[in-house]
Amino acid sequence: MIYPVNEIFQTIQGEGWHTGVPAIFIRLQGCDVGCAWCDTRHTWAVNPDHRIEVTDLLQSAPATAWASMSPTHIVEVVRQPKWTAKWIVITGGEPAMHDLRPLCEALEQAGYQIQLETSGTYPVQVSAATWVTVSPKIGMRGGHVIQACALARADEIKHPVAREEHIAALEALLKQVSSKPRVCLQPISQKPAATALAMRVCIEKNWRFSAQMHKYLEIE
Numbered sequence: 001m002i003y004p005v006n007e008i009f010q011t012i013q014g015e016g017w018h019t020g021v022p023a024i025f026i027r028l029q030g031c032d033v034g035c036a037w038c039d040t041r042h043t044w045a046v047n048p049d050h051r052i053e054v055t056d057l058l059q060s061a062p063a064t065a066w067a068s069m070s071p072t073h074i075v076e077v078v079r080q081p082k083w084t085a086k087w088i089v090i091t092g093g094e095p096a097m098h099d100l101r102p103l104c105e106a107l108e109q110a111g112y113q114i115q116l117e118t119s120g121t122y123p124v125q126v127s128a129a130t131w132v133t134v135s136p137k138i139g140m141r142g143g144h145v146i147q148a149c150a151l152a153r154a155d156e157i158k159h160p161v162a163r164e165e166h167i168a169a170l171e172a173l174l175k176q177v178s179s180k181p182r183v184c185l186q187p188i189s190q191k192p193a194a195t196a197l198a199m200r201v202c203i204e205k206n207w208r209f210s211a212q213m214h215k216y217l218e219i220e
């Protein structure tokens, strides 16, 4: 299995249930979900003309560049001595467009715990031990629907909110889930009204508030 990798970097997880955990992010290229507020639009297209070598990707590469990497090659990169995090976040783009089981297996054999961040619009193909964060992207331009199997596999639902209708849409989704995933509300684009709404509903429902700490700290 070969994956189109947009970037690999170590930082602190800035959002969701594991906010604050040192983590290595593997960002895969490619997404056709089409969220209006997407802050990683550079990952949408897998343009063959923007394919580069891995060594160039790890230096400073254009935002839309990507490299083909095998699970073995990705493990070699994340094991570099200066990176100490044992928590790996596979994100995108939409990483669930790919069968991630070979990558999960290779990373777990190397001693890492994996988190997947997905929009819930594709079936999730990961290891049994992977922590799955579904951030449901409902009614986006790409025309995808939320997959019941992705919701059922979610350990955490991290929901972007700006208006009351987003809360109603989440509650409708939660009615479909027999498991009890943890719920985080995340204000869209740090707008004050969205933040106030998320805070109020989190307190009412005893859900967790996800502030996207990295955006306030202006770190990656």
Ligand code: SF4
Binding pocket: 031, 032, 033, 034, 035, 037, 038, 039, 040, 041, 043, 092, 093, 094, 119, 137
């Ligand atoms: S699913 Fe993620 S990467 Fe894709 S458009 Fe939505 S926010 Fe952007």
